[in-house]
Amino acid sequence: MRKVTLVLTIFLLELVLQQQEALASNGGCVATSSCSSTDSQPQQVHISLAGQGYMRISWITSYKMATSVVEFGSKSGSYNEYIVGDSFSYHYYSYVSGKIHYVTIGPLTPDTTYYYRCGGSGSEYSFRTAPAAFPAEFVLVGGVGQTHRTKATLERISQRCYDAVIVAGGLAYADGHQSLWDSFGQLIEPYASQKPWMVTSSKHEVEGVCTVSKGPQPFKAFNARWLMPYHESGSASNLYYSFDVAGAHYIMLGSYADFDTSSAQYEWLKADLTSINRSKTPWVFVVVNTPWYTSSVAYKGEGESMRKAMENLLYTFRVDVVFSSRVNAYERFPRIYDNKQDACAPVYITLGDAGFKPNFEFEHGAPSTSLHRELTFGHGRLRIYDNNKAHFTWFRTEDDSDYGNPSDQVWLTNLMSSDKCADLCACKKFSCIKTHNDEL
Numbered sequence: 001m002r003k004v005t006l007v008l009t010i011f012l013l014e015l016v017l018q019q020q021e022a023l024a025s026n027g028g029c030v031a032t033s034s035c036s037s038t039d040s041q042p043q044q045v046h047i048s049l050a051g052q053g054y055m056r057i058s059w060i061t062s063y064k065m066a067t068s069v070v071e072f073g074s075k076s077g078s079y080n081e082y083i084v085g086d087s088f089s090y091h092y093y094s095y096v097s098g099k100i101h102y103v104t105i106g107p108l109t110p111d112t113t114y115y116y117r118c119g120g121s122g123s124e125y126s127f128r129t130a131p132a133a134f135p136a137e138f139v140l141v142g143g144v145g146q147t148h149r150t151k152a153t154l155e156r157i158s159q160r161c162y163d164a165v166i167v168a169g170g171l172a173y174a175d176g177h178q179s180l181w182d183s184f185g186q187l188i189e190p191y192a193s194q195k196p197w198m199v200t201s202s203k204h205e206v207e208g209v210c211t212v213s214k215g216p217q218p219f220k221a222f223n224a225r226w227l228m229p230y231h232e233s234g235s236a237s238n239l240y241y242s243f244d245v246a247g248a249h250y251i252m253l254g255s256y257a258d259f260d261t262s263s264a265q266y267e268w269l270k271a272d273l274t275s276i277n278r279s280k281t282p283w284v285f286v287v288v289n290t291p292w293y294t295s296s297v298a299y300k301g302e303g304e305s306m307r308k309a310m311e312n313l314l315y316t317f318r319v320d321v322v323f324s325s326r327v328n329a330y331e332r333f334p335r336i337y338d339n340k341q342d343a344c345a346p347v348y349i350t351l352g353d354a355g356f357k358p359n360f361e362f363e364h365g366a367p368s369t370s371l372h373r374e375l376t377f378g379h380g381r382l383r384i385y386d387n388n389k390a391h392f393t394w395f396r397t398e399d400d401s402d403y404g405n406p407s408d409q410v411w412l413t414n415l416m417s418s419d420k421c422a423d424l425c426a427c428k429k430f431s432c433i434k435t436h437n438d439e440l
Contacts, residue, residue, distance in 0.1 A: 039063035042118035044185025046192035051232035054106030059118045060098040070103040072116035090224045095178040125193045130163040136246040140380040142168035142325020145356025149377045153354045153397045168325035169202030169289030176207045200252040202289040249281040255289040259306050273317040278416045282387040284319045291324035293333050293348045295370050297361045318415040325352035331373040344421035351380045372408045388417040
């Protein structure tokens with residue numbers, strides 16, 4: 001242990017000397033009268049899953065020569081390991097970002113608390129890795145924004161333990177105003193530095209235009225600030241990827257990336273679904289920004305073309321639930337396929353009102369397939385008990401802190417635990433793995 005600590009100390013001292021030499025030759029500053037000592041302090045720290053047993057840690061510094069290193073260990077204040085990562089910055093018209101650092105640490109032990117420090121100095125942070133098996137619990141949100149309601153929702157979420165936050169799009173609502181990305185990063189740091197945030201993009205993250213010569217590339221800020229495990233899941237784009245937690249497989253789709261049947265995203269989705277071993281990961285969830293089913297007046301039909309392109313794949317491979325955002329409201333549909341109830345189809349849930357909520361209306365009179373809808377702020381929780389049984393609950397932000405009174409809830413049975421749905425599984429031609437668990 002002493003040898004490891006000595007090596008780490010020497011390494012960090014060498015990095016500091018390298019920074020000072022580089023600054024001297026480039027006119028930089030090292031906490032002198034011309035710059036603040038906080039310039040090299042980590043800001044906007046957040047973490048995300050980066051493949052089985054790995055965690056990616058990201059932060060920003062205004063000091064361009066700051067070191068991309070993370071020290072970590074299983075005891076507070078005692079860091080017996082360190083890993084050096086990558087860093088870069090981006091331009092958006094006249095805006096120049098701070099230095100964005102990415103460090104992937106691991107392999108990590110499941111169900112274990114780790115303490116870490118970014119850049120060789122500053123505050124200590126911690127997180128607990130997810131369990132290797134069920135039970136596991138997830139928070140699901142969309143339309144986060146950065147309002148007083150956002151803060152209230154995040155505080156409410158933090159009142160109970162969970163393993164990861166799944167964001168169905170709608171992060172900073174920057175819409176090209178880059179300073180809003182920075183204020184959003186500061187707002188969520190107390191929460192996102194302790195629990196992994198797994199996100200997908202929305203229309204508000206597109207920002208750029210399609211032709212590079214006319215301006216910034218689309219999703220430039222999103223891709224720079226929120227690097228997700230797309231490489232690790234065989235995807236060619238940060239806009240769609242997948243990951244596993246315990247025995248749950250999450251597929252994050254891109255509503256604003258090409259999705260037709262000849263697209264790279266469609267081919268990746270088919271390959272990803274085909275590769276799932278339902279004996280090891282019995283639960284499969286899809287997260288997409290624009291809902292395929294909604295009774296919202298403003299967004300009804302907006303996700304129709306994506307539904308027509310991809311719904312059959314999700315039905316064929318027996319996806320359990322599809323979560324979406326975009327509509328700043330909550331709405332739950334039953335198991336549904338091609339606009340008709342089907343016992344072997346996914347449940348559809350929209351949860352787009354964590355904090356940012358314009359005045360959108362539902363169409364008059366709920367359709368027969370809309371089981372519950374409300375225009376309130378809130379968040380969802382999905383607790384998976386075992387291979388067969390899970391429980392989804394919706395909590396309003398405005399309600400008191402008693403988690404015993406959700407606004408909406410539903411028990412879920414894994415589709416592949418039903419002999420009927422497994423036997424009808426058309427994905428046999430894709431080597432779909434059938435399970436024979438008892439129904440609840």
